[in-house]
Amino acid sequence: MKKYVLAIDQGTTSSRAILFGKKGELIRIARRDIETQFPKPGWVEESATDIWVSVVASITELVEKEHIHYNEIDSIGITNQRETTIVWDKETGTPVYPAIVWQSRQTADLCDKRNSKSDFIFNRTGLRLNPYFSASKIRFILDHIKDGQKRAENGELLFGTVETWLIYKLTNGKCHLTDVTNASRTMLFNIKTCKWDKELLKIWNIPMCMLPKICPTAYDFGDATYLKHDIPITGVAGDQQAALFGQTCFAKGESKNTYGTGCFMLMNIGDKPILSKHGLLTTVAWQINNKVTYALEASVFMGGATIQWLRDGLEIIKSTPESEELATRVKDTDGVYLVPAFVGLGTPYWDNDVRAAFFGLTRGTTKEHIARASLEGVAYQISDSLKVMQQETKIKLKSLNVDGGASANNFLMQFQSDILACDVKLPVCVETTALGAAYMAGLHTGFYKSLSEISKYHRYQKIFKPKMDKKLVNEKLRGWDLAVKSARSFKPNK
Numbered sequence: 001m002k003k004y005v006l007a008i009d010q011g012t013t014s015s016r017a018i019l020f021g022k023k024g025e026l027i028r029i030a031r032r033d034i035e036t037q038f039p040k041p042g043w044v045e046e047s048a049t050d051i052w053v054s055v056v057a058s059i060t061e062l063v064e065k066e067h068i069h070y071n072e073i074d075s076i077g078i079t080n081q082r083e084t085t086i087v088w089d090k091e092t093g094t095p096v097y098p099a100i101v102w103q104s105r106q107t108a109d110l111c112d113k114r115n116s117k118s119d120f121i122f123n124r125t126g127l128r129l130n131p132y133f134s135a136s137k138i139r140f141i142l143d144h145i146k147d148g149q150k151r152a153e154n155g156e157l158l159f160g161t162v163e164t165w166l167i168y169k170l171t172n173g174k175c176h177l178t179d180v181t182n183a184s185r186t187m188l189f190n191i192k193t194c195k196w197d198k199e200l201l202k203i204w205n206i207p208m209c210m211l212p213k214i215c216p217t218a219y220d221f222g223d224a225t226y227l228k229h230d231i232p233i234t235g236v237a238g239d240q241q242a243a244l245f246g247q248t249c250f251a252k253g254e255s256k257n258t259y260g261t262g263c264f265m266l267m268n269i270g271d272k273p274i275l276s277k278h279g280l281l282t283t284v285a286w287q288i289n290n291k292v293t294y295a296l297e298a299s300v301f302m303g304g305a306t307i308q309w310l311r312d313g314l315e316i317i318k319s320t321p322e323s324e325e326l327a328t329r330v331k332d333t334d335g336v337y338l339v340p341a342f343v344g345l346g347t348p349y350w351d352n353d354v355r356a357a358f359f360g361l362t363r364g365t366t367k368e369h370i371a372r373a374s375l376e377g378v379a380y381q382i383s384d385s386l387k388v389m390q391q392e393t394k395i396k397l398k399s400l401n402v403d404g405g406a407s408a409n410n411f412l413m414q415f416q417s418d419i420l421a422c423d424v425k426l427p428v429c430v431e432t433t434a435l436g437a438a439y440m441a442g443l444h445t446g447f448y449k450s451l452s453e454i455s456k457y458h459r460y461q462k463i464f465k466p467k468m469d470k471k472l473v474n475e476k477l478r479g480w481d482l483a484v485k486s487a488r489s490f491k492p493n494k
Contacts, residue, residue, distance in 0.1 A: 077235035077437030085137035107136035126282025235440030246436030259406035263303035279348030298347035298385030418468035
């Protein structure tokens with residue numbers, strides 16, 4: 001009897017194997033951390049081999065500690081850090097260059113050289129020309145290995161984002177596949193046709209033969225024969241789309257925000273793509289059978305990473321949970337604002353050159369004020385993005401589903417509710433990214449019968465309701481807007 005679905009959640013800092021039961025209940029988690037390298041300022045890389053090894057180790061630990069047999073696992077769902085780019089030798093299966101992580105800015109000059117194509121790229125992909133996405137990363141790798149372009153054109157090299165790499169390895173090299181959600185983040189995918197786009201490939205001079213076949217999110221991606229048991233891989237989605245699905249945002253207008261290293265807001269916009277006029281991204285949310293669902297997406301680069309900076313950079317806290325305790329020692333920030341643009345600002349600004357800045361510091365400013373301003377700075381960025389999202393869709397946000405590590409911070413969640421003037425809903429299972437992948441895999445096999453059945457399993461542990469006076473909210477937002485404008489105007493190197 002099949003009792004479980006196995007979700008592989010391959011993230012920026014760790015790989016996790018998570019077992020879910022028939023009602024979407026979390027059974028057990030196993031985790032392996034991944035080392036990230038920063039070879040030059042702004043560069044972020046990881047070992048693709050280490051990513052693979054960490055996944056296998058986490059699966060092995062999970063099965064052994066839970067004392068289950070592989071034949072009890074119905075299927076495997078994969079969710080992954082998106083845009084992170086891996087190129088490997090087709091014959092040996094060996095990576096030819098470190099994985100370039102989504103956060104990396106090392107391809108900024110390659111994007112700058114294609115500025116004249118930015119409108120064309122946006123209209124085809126729904127994405128802003130930015131080193132965040134995969135196309136420039138592929139180009140960089142081909143430019144930085146011996147005979148890279150020649151080898152790619154000869155069919156000797158394969159490209160994949162992380163899920164493609166894991167599918168390839170799990171199936172012992174038999175399947176070179178991606179899904180529509182990850183393909184839509186490469187800047188090589190036509191958002192309207194849902195196919196690789198020859199003109200986009202030409203802009204980046206990337207051979208079509210490098211690219212994986214594009215499949216729906218719920219699909220037969222092959223059997224994970226590497227595990228010595230033919231467990232089918234039947235669900236694949238990029239982490240943010242998987243979280244939207246795991247939060248059961250199945251209806252148009254339903255939204256979620258994941259408070260991870262960065263913060264990612266997605267709103268279900270139905271079966272037709274909307275191209276944003278104000279800095280939002282358009283992405284494929286999922287595809288089940290022949291039906292494609294789209295989402296608008298906003299990306300904040302520094303979410304939980306801002307709290308990590310309080311710990312590792314300023315060293316004013318010893319652990320991330322301490323940020324809440326420190327922030328609540330004071331009644332407000334005493335007029336202090338932090339614009340956490342440590343690696344630039346994402347949606348809706350897309351300003352690569354702005355840097356982080358504090359405003360309103362006085363001799364009376366304490367570490368408590370700084371901690372509180374840092375948490376509020378995360379929430380303000382999300383407010384900016386969701387404001388634009390509501391304007392463009394003409395859909396008023398009734399509630400925001402939340403997940404990710406920083407969603408455990410009650411102060412942050414309450415402040416988020418206050419400035420958005422809507423409910424913020426924290427589910428019982430906060431592992432919604434992995435849960436979305438599990439639901440996707442189980443839907444394809446029939447382990448989960450329908451979307452309506454899945455919706456019945458969704459429960460909330462906390463619902464934060466707005467409490468702050470509207471006048472005070474508006475005052476705080478005016479101060480934030482002034483801080484952002486001031487930070488963006490200060491560019492001494494320009």
